[in-house]
Amino acid sequence: MTDTLAAKPSPTVTEKPEGYGLRPRRERKGETLVPWVLMTPTLVLLALMTIMPTIYLLRASVRNDTLLNTNGRFVGLANYSNALTDPTFWHSLLITIGFVVVAVALEMLLGMALSLPLAGERLSSTWGTTLLLLPFAITPVVSAMIFKELLNPNYGWVDYYLGQLGLPAHIEWLSHPTTAWIALIGLDVWQWTPFVALILIAGLQSLPGEPREAAAIDGASTWQMFWHVTLPQLKPFIAIALVLRTIQAFKTFDYFKVMTGGGPGDSTEILNLAIYRIALQSFRIGAAAAIAILLLILLSLLVPALLRGVGRNADPEEA
Amino acid sequence: MATVTAAPVTTPPSVRKGPRAKPLPVIGRIAVWIYLLLCMVPLVFMVATSFKPSGIAKQLPPAWIFKPTFSHYVQVLQGGSGTSVGFDRLLFNSAAVTIGSTLLTIALAVPAAYALSLRAFRPRKGLSSWILSTYMFPPIVAVIPIFIYAGKLGLIDTYPVLIVPYAAFNLPIAVWILRSSILQIPYEIQESAMVDGASRWMVLRKIILPLLTPSIATVAILSAILSWNEFLFALSLTRAAAKTAPVGIQEFTGMFGTDWGNLTAAATIIAAPIVIMTLILRRRIVSGMTFGAVK
Numbered sequence: 001m002t003d004t005l006a007a008k009p010s011p012t013v014t015e016k017p018e019g020y021g022l023r024p025r026r027e028r029k030g031e032t033l034v035p036w037v038l039m040t041p042t043l044v045l046l047a048l049m050t051i052m053p054t055i056y057l058l059r060a061s062v063r064n065d066t067l068l069n070t071n072g073r074f075v076g077l078a079n080y081s082n083a084l085t086d087p088t089f090w091h092s093l094l095i096t097i098g099f100v101v102v103a104v105a106l107e108m109l110l111g112m113a114l115s116l117p118l119a120g121e122r123l124s125s126t127w128g129t130t131l132l133l134l135p136f137a138i139t140p141v142v143s144a145m146i147f148k149e150l151l152n153p154n155y156g157w158v159d160y161y162l163g164q165l166g167l168p169a170h171i172e173w174l175s176h177p178t179t180a181w182i183a184l185i186g187l188d189v190w191q192w193t194p195f196v197a198l199i200l201i202a203g204l205q206s207l208p209g210e211p212r213e214a215a216a217i218d219g220a221s222t223w224q225m226f227w228h229v230t231l232p233q234l235k236p237f238i239a240i241a242l243v244l245r246t247i248q249a250f251k252t253f254d255y256f257k258v259m260t261g262g263g264p265g266d267s268t269e270i271l272n273l274a275i276y277r278i279a280l281q282s283f284r285i286g287a288a289a290a291i292a293i294l295l296l297i298l299l300s301l302l303v304p305a306l307l308r309g310v311g312r313n314a315d316p317e318e319a
Numbered sequence: 320m321a322t323v324t325a326a327p328v329t330t331p332p333s334v335r336k337g338p339r340a341k342p343l344p345v346i347g348r349i350a351v352w353i354y355l356l357l358c359m360v361p362l363v364f365m366v367a368t369s370f371k372p373s374g375i376a377k378q379l380p381p382a383w384i385f386k387p388t389f390s391h392y393v394q395v396l397q398g399g400s401g402t403s404v405g406f407d408r409l410l411f412n413s414a415a416v417t418i419g420s421t422l423l424t425i426a427l428a429v430p431a432a433y434a435l436s437l438r439a440f441r442p443r444k445g446l447s448s449w450i451l452s453t454y455m456f457p458p459i460v461a462v463i464p465i466f467i468y469a470g471k472l473g474l475i476d477t478y479p480v481l482i483v484p485y486a487a488f489n490l491p492i493a494v495w496i497l498r499s500s501i502l503q504i505p506y507e508i509q510e511s512a513m514v515d516g517a518s519r520w521m522v523l524r525k526i527i528l529p530l531l532t533p534s535i536a537t538v539a540i541l542s543a544i545l546s547w548n549e550f551l552f553a554l555s556l557t558r559a560a561a562k563t564a565p566v567g568i569q570e571f572t573g574m575f576g577t578d579w580g581n582l583t584a585a586a587t588i589i590a591a592p593i594v595i596m597t598l599i600l601r602r603r604i605v606s607g608m609t610f611g612a613v614k
Contacts, residue, residue: 034519035434039446042431042490049465049487050456056464070467114355117348124348129601131355134362137597139548141565142586146361149577155377157364164380190358198605202613222344240612247455254550258569272459279463280555292460303452310451313612314499 060289067283079290096270100249103188111196119204132194144258147187177267180260187255196241203237236313243309250299271295369583376579391584402570404559406585409567416478417546420485424493424542432497433523454491462555476558484552489542495610500534541607544593564589
């Protein structure tokens with residue numbers, strides 16, 4: 001055993017073992033069958049949870065089924081045209097995209113601002129990452145419940161301390177569209193900026209130091225150093241954080257359900273919440289299915305970015 | 320030599336750019352720490368209120384000096400706290416679903432990851448990409464058909480109806496983490512073992528699995544966190560018997576306002592295991608959540 005290991009240390013020997021006779025026959029037998037057998041349970045389950053629902057919803061979206069009566073009839077593209085001519089659908093779509101863009105942009109900027117000072121020294125890095133990990137580790141529903149109580153206009157700490165600082169207090173945060181949005185985006189930023197910052201800190205700490213040293217010797221200013229050296233080096237990490245956060249933000253459900261339930265009115269009813277309400281509270285499966293399919297089309301535009309960003313960096317075979 | 324190289328580096332920039340370049344990082348550093356400390360306010364509120372006697376919980380200005388009480392924790396853990404299903408029962412359900420889905424994730428992901436690492440397996444690249452791409456699949460889209468079929472099969476409000484979808488949605492991360500660690504094991508070791516007569520099963524058991532243990536631990540913790548925190552499926556597919564803690568905690572907000580003591584004690588109990596695990600395994604968790612793209 002040890003002899004064979006020691007006898008063939010060079011990769012050129014193992015690279016072309018076709019001549020050995022022993023290996024090809026033995027491996028070819030199981031070559032196609034064994035991997036497929038090992039893969040099957042995973043592929044079946046993933047298909048069951050992604051492809052099957054898609055097929056089901058495609059079928060449901062051209063029928064007028066309800067939750068109580070799944071024997072509705074074929075209605076063609078009526079559900080789609082209803083959705084696309086309904087201003088509430090466009091409102092939901094618009095605020096969904098708005099939420100994702102604003103929250104993710106803030107998280108990227110803040111995460112970048114946090115990562116630069118924290119990546120440097122060992123001590124501040126240790127303490128800084130500990131503080132970063134705390135909000136990141138809280139169960140999202142729990143964060144939403146805690147934020148809701150903190151924003152309570154009668155007893156909440158936020159209004160009390162704003163008042164102490166001489167700022168407008170006794171705001172009914174979740175009763176007005178603007179302040180409800182500030183609260184929701186604030187919650188998302190509070191919880192997920194650390195994720196971005198931790199990715200960028202890991203990135204900064206893995207970068208080679210030479211380009212920055214060379215720039216320092218050439219007398220680059222802090223800003224020049226950041227813009228022309230650090231930022232280009234950090235690009236792959238920024239891409240990963242951006243793609244993952246965008247996908248996660250599109251899936252957000254808990255914060256909205258717990259904090260506002262889509263209200264006041266329908267001012268914070270993002271698509272996820274609209275689909276949930278139409279399907280499981282109004283029981284209109286066909287209408288919800290059409291919106292779900294439209295959301296799926298929107299999200300699948302992100303797949304190439306995901307595969308490029310994550311695939312290239314996480315896949316050792318791509319190197 | 321040292322003085323020669325040091326002179327041109329320090330003198331010109333430190334005279335001209337030094338004063339302008341330095342203060343910004345200092346102010347930036349202070350701002351960063353202020354931000355980080357401000358972010359602790361919700362957590363301080365949560366933990367402090369959970370130990371406050373009921374009478375002063377909602378007092379303003381917030382009471383900072385008080386005799387800590389464990390009564391909320393006792394009340395919540397004994398199930399007598401106002402939720403329709405006792406909170407102890409909710410925690411038990413959460414734990415059962417988390418353990419079940421984590422075991423299922425590992426049982427499915429290890430063989431799949433091994434198959435996707437075999438060089439002779441041609442479609443491995445396409446399949447890996449497809450598995451990764453299912454990460455973007457929004458759970459809200461899956462929940463409607465699952466709700467309808469689970470209803471037809473009488474599975475609503477059971478453990479399997481949560482365990483199976485949780486495992487499915489954990490699979491992309493699990494398979495990718497495991498596959499990239501298998502690919503880091505030199506292929507030559509596997510080959511020479513097989514030349515020496517080891518079967519594929521023996522290679523998997525004696526060589527790959529022992530080297531894979533740390534990654535399996537990462538996968539287990541990540542899928543446990545994701546399952547423990549999950550809300551949408553638990554909300555839609557359970558009523559009482561299998562209801563989990565994140566769904567049940569909402570009931571602390573009732574018609575007569577919220578009992579802050581019990582709510583924050585329950586919130587702390589839900590959050591604590593994840594916070595502790597995350598702090599211990601910080602790097603692994605961040606790395607895992609990026610599918611191993613960040614080391």
